[in-house]
Amino acid sequence: NAGVTQTPKFQVLKTGQSMTLQCAQDMNHEYMSWYRQDPGMGLRLIHYSVGAGITDQGEVPNGYNVSRSTTEDFPLRLLSAAPSQTSVYFCASRDTGGNQPQHFGDGTRLSIL
Amino acid sequence: QQQVKQSPQSLIVQKGGISIINCAYENTAFDYFPWYQQFPGKGPALLIAIRPDVSEKKEGRFTISFNKSAKQFSLHIMDSQPGDSATYFCAVGGGGTSYGKLTFGQGTILTVHP
Numbered sequence: 001n002a003g004v005t006q007t008p009k010f011q012v013l014k015t016g017q018s019m020t021l022q023c024a025q026d027m028n029h030e031y032m033s034w035y036r037q038d039p040g041m042g043l044r045l046i047h048y049s050v051g052a053g054i055t056d057q058g059e060v061p062n063g064y065n066v067s068r069s070t071t072e073d074f075p076l077r078l079l080s081a082a083p084s085q086t087s088v089y090f091c092a093s094r095d096t097g098g099n100q101p102q103h104f105g106d107g108t109r110l111s112i113l
Numbered sequence: 114q115q116q117v118k119q120s121p122q123s124l125i126v127q128k129g130g131i132s133i134i135n136c137a138y139e140n141t142a143f144d145y146f147p148w149y150q151q152f153p154g155k156g157p158a159l160l161i162a163i164r165p166d167v168s169e170k171k172e173g174r175f176t177i178s179f180n181k182s183a184k185q186f187s188l189h190i191m192d193s194q195p196g197d198s199a200t201y202f203c204a205v206g207g208g209g210t211s212y213g214k215l216t217f218g219q220g221t222i223l224t225v226h227p
Contacts, residue, residue, distance in 0.1 A: 004156070033214075035217075040122065040219055040220070041219060042117075042119070042202055042217035042218050042219045042220050043157070043202065043217040044217070045214060045215075045216075048214060058214070059216075090156050090157070092156070099144075099145040099147075099162070099164075099206060099207055101147070101159035101162070102149075102157075102159070102215065104156030104157050104158065105156050106154065106155050106156050107154075107155075107156055
C-alpha cells in the first residue's frame with residue numbers, strides 16, 4: 001500500500017514550457033486535490049476532484065489544468081510555465097464521508113527559470 | 114481573503130517545554146479544525162483534529178483547545194521533544210464546503226532544542 005505517489009520529485013523548467021505532474025493513489029479514494037506550498041502562505045488549493053470525470057477549481061487555478069479519467073490518477077498540467085509557478089506541489093486524497101483526513105504525497109519541487 | 118490566520122511564524126522551544134501555536138478563523142460555518150505536521154521533504158500528515166462541539170481534545174502530548182465564541186483554536190505540545198521539530202499547519206473545513214476542501218493557515222516552523 002504505497003498511499004499517494006507523486007512524480008517527479010524535482011523538476012526544472014524554462015519559462016513557457018509545459019509539463020504534467022503525476023499523482024496516483026492506491027487507496028480507492030474518490031476525493032483528490034492539488035495544493036501548492038509557498039513560504040509564509042501555507043497550502044493553497046489549486047484544483048480538486050470528487051470522482052472520475054468530475055473536477056473543479058480551487059483557490060488558485062489559473063495556469064493549471066486537471067483531468068480525472070480514473071479513480072487512481074489525478075495529473076496536474078502546467079500549460080505555459082511562469083516563474084510565479086515555482087513552488088512545491090502536493091497531491092492529496094481522502095475517503096468520502098464526513099471530515100476524513102487528507103493523505104498527502106511527498107510533493108514535487110518545481111523551479112521555473 | 115485570509116480565512117485562517119496562524120501565529121507565530123516560527124517558534125523555538127527547549128526540550129521539555131510547552132509549544133503553543135494559535136489559529137484564528139473568520140467563517141463561523143466551519144465545523145472541522147485539524148492540525149497537520151510536516152517534516153522536511155515530506156507531505157503534511159494529520160496530527161489531531163477537533164469538532165466545534167467540544168472545547169478540548171487530547172491525544173498523548175498533543176492537545177487542541179477550541180474557543181468557538183472567539184473563533185480561535187490552538188495546538189499545545191507538552192514536553193516538547195527534538196523529534197517534534199517540524200512545520201505545523203492549522204486548517205479549517207466542513208461547513209458545507211465538502212469534497213475535502215480545507216483552508217490552511219500559513220504554517221509555524223517549530224524548533225525544539227535538546
